[in-house]
Every structure is written in C-alpha cells, then in structure tokens.
Amino acid sequence: MKISLHLLTSLTLTQLFITLIVFVHCVESTYYCSTAGGVDPCTLAETLYEPYARTGNCEYNGVYAPCDRYITPGWYKSDDLVLDNCPVLNSCGAVYPIWMNGTFPQVADGVVSRTLCKTGFGGCCVRQYDLQIKNCGTSYVYCLPALDSCPERLCFGTNGTCEYPTTVAITTTVAITTTAVVDSTVSLREYRNLKTRYVVAIVAVILLVISLSGFATLMSFCYIKKRRKDREISQSRVELATDETGVESNGSPPHLHFQPK
Known part of the structure; x- marks a missing residue:
C-alpha cells in the first residue's frame, strides 16, 4: 500500500509539474504575442533589434x-528570413x-508556433x-523572446555584410541603445515579474501537494x-478467555498429558 501511494504521489507531482511548465510557457507567449482585439502583427512589428551582422x-x-x-x-x-537550418558555432x-x-x-x-534552437557544443x-x-504576404514578422545569456543571437539570412557601425555611428548607436535599454527595462522587468509570479505559484502548488501527500501517508x-494493535488486543482477549475457561477455541476440553512414572 505504501509503494502504491508513493508511486501515485510521484506520478501526480510529475504530471502537475509538466502541466504547470507548459501553462507558464503559454502565458508568456500570450503575454507578448497576443493578437487580441484584432491587432495585426504585420502592422505592429518593429524593426529588428541590432540588425547588423546577423x-x-x-x-x-x-x-x-x-x-x-x-x-x-x-x-x-x-529584411532577411530567419535562418531555418542549423548554423555552425561562431556565426550570425x-x-x-x-x-x-x-x-x-x-x-x-x-500566426503559427515554431521552435527556435540554439546551436551549442x-x-x-x-x-x-x-x-x-506570421506570413504577411511580402515579408514575415516574428514574436521573439529574450534569450537566456550572451553571446546568443538570432540568425537572419545566410550571406550578407558583416560590417558593424563605424566609430562615429557607434557613439550615436550607444546613446540610442542606452535609451532603448532604459525604456525596455520596464517591459523586461514586467516580463520577469510575470514569470516570477507564476514560478512562485508553481512552487506553492507543489509544496501543497507534497504536504497533502505526506499527510495522507x-x-x-x-x-x-491501529488495525494491527486492535488485532493483537483481540487475539490476547481470546487467549485470556481460553485460559480462564479451560476450553480451547474449538470448544473441546483441554488435553491432559500424563508423564509415566
């Protein structure tokens, strides 16, 4: 019974964890890729962040x-299509x-869902x-996530110029980028706060399930x-009654054993 209970608890926790992870991913995608209210991503899309050397x-x-x-x-x-084949390391x-x-x-x-893959070692x-x-007819638009770490970068196109901004342009770009980062910090903070809230909810639910399963165990x-103790008490009472009446449990008088002299 203990084995079955532990197995059931493990399966329940695993299924719950997988369901909640899928739910969080769906919520994140919906939060930033929502087209509710008839919003068309083709008109909503902005120019790609740092488009050079991708x-x-x-x-x-x-x-x-x-x-x-x-x-x-x-x-x-x-202007370029997102790369749809595996690139080598140290590219894009x-x-x-x-x-x-x-x-x-x-x-x-x-709007359709696809998977982005990271090329690694x-x-x-x-x-x-x-x-x-989404295919907008003459071009595609993409709802892109923030990546986990640097230096990770999305690939667009197979062949193109690999030039970075010049020194003068770099100074201007840095100033603009700094402003953009400050402006986007609020959105990024909202994104992380949203993710944090759902992670906390997941942990709370898992702890609740663990507590309930522990209580059930x-x-x-x-x-x-208690059943074992009741059985022992009942058996003791039967033995005591047998000793007091001198009658065995099957109703026969006790056997007398004589030792020969």
Whole structure:
C-alpha cells in the first residue's frame, strides 16, 4: 500500500509539474504575442533589434559583442528570413547562434508556433525557445523572446555584410541603445515579474501537494498501526478467555498429558 501511494504521489507531482511548465510557457507567449482585439502583427512589428551582422557568414566579434539577451520580447520584422537550418558555432555575429527549426507558414495560416534552437557544443539544438511567426504576404514578422545569456543571437539570412557601425555611428548607436535599454527595462522587468509570479505559484502548488501527500501517508500509516494493535488486543482477549475457561477455541476440553512414572 505504501509503494502504491508513493508511486501515485510521484506520478501526480510529475504530471502537475509538466502541466504547470507548459501553462507558464503559454502565458508568456500570450503575454507578448497576443493578437487580441484584432491587432495585426504585420502592422505592429518593429524593426529588428541590432540588425547588423546577423547572417550565417558573420563571425562573432568580441569587441562589439552583440547579444539578444536584452531584446524586449515582442513582434519584429527583418529584411532577411530567419535562418531555418542549423548554423555552425561562431556565426550570425554570436558564439551560439539561434535558428528556427521548422517551416515557414503560408498567408492563410495566420500566426503559427515554431521552435527556435540554439546551436551549442552539444549539437544543433541544445536549448529551445518558443517562436510565433506570421506570413504577411511580402515579408514575415516574428514574436521573439529574450534569450537566456550572451553571446546568443538570432540568425537572419545566410550571406550578407558583416560590417558593424563605424566609430562615429557607434557613439550615436550607444546613446540610442542606452535609451532603448532604459525604456525596455520596464517591459523586461514586467516580463520577469510575470514569470516570477507564476514560478512562485508553481512552487506553492507543489509544496501543497507534497504536504497533502505526506499527510495522507501519515494517516495511512496510523490506520495500519491501529488495525494491527486492535488485532493483537483481540487475539490476547481470546487467549485470556481460553485460559480462564479451560476450553480451547474449538470448544473441546483441554488435553491432559500424563508423564509415566
């Protein structure tokens, strides 16, 4: 009974954890990729964050060190298509390039879900991210997430110029980027706060389930112990009654044993 209870508890916790993780991912995607109210991502999309040196032929440049960790999750557009095949390490202007593992949708498909893969030392898909994509007829728009770490970067296009902004442009770009980061910090903070709230909710639910399962196990143990004790008391009473009446449990008089002299 204990084994069955522990097995049931383990299965329940595993299923609950998987369900909650899927729920959190769905909520995150809905939060930044929502098209509620008839909003069309084709008109909503902004120009891609740091569009330079994102093609597959561009190696990582440690001086500029571009990264998509601080990108504000939302809809973006690009002149180049997101890369749909596995790039090598140290390409797309990053050490760990990110590419789309899937096919491009048709116009009639509307907004569809795809998977982004991170190329790493362990293979072409050592980490996955959710991607929303829509075919706008003449171009595609993408709801992009903020990546986990640097230097990770999304790939767009296979061949292109790998030039970074000049020194003068860099100064201007830094100023603009600084402003953009300050402005996007609020959105990023909201994003992380939302994620934190759901993580806390997940932990609270898991702790509640563990507490309930522990309580159920304790009650089961106490019940089994009580039944065993009642059985022992009942057996003791039968033996005591037999000793007092001198009659065995089957109703026959006790056997007398004589020792020969």
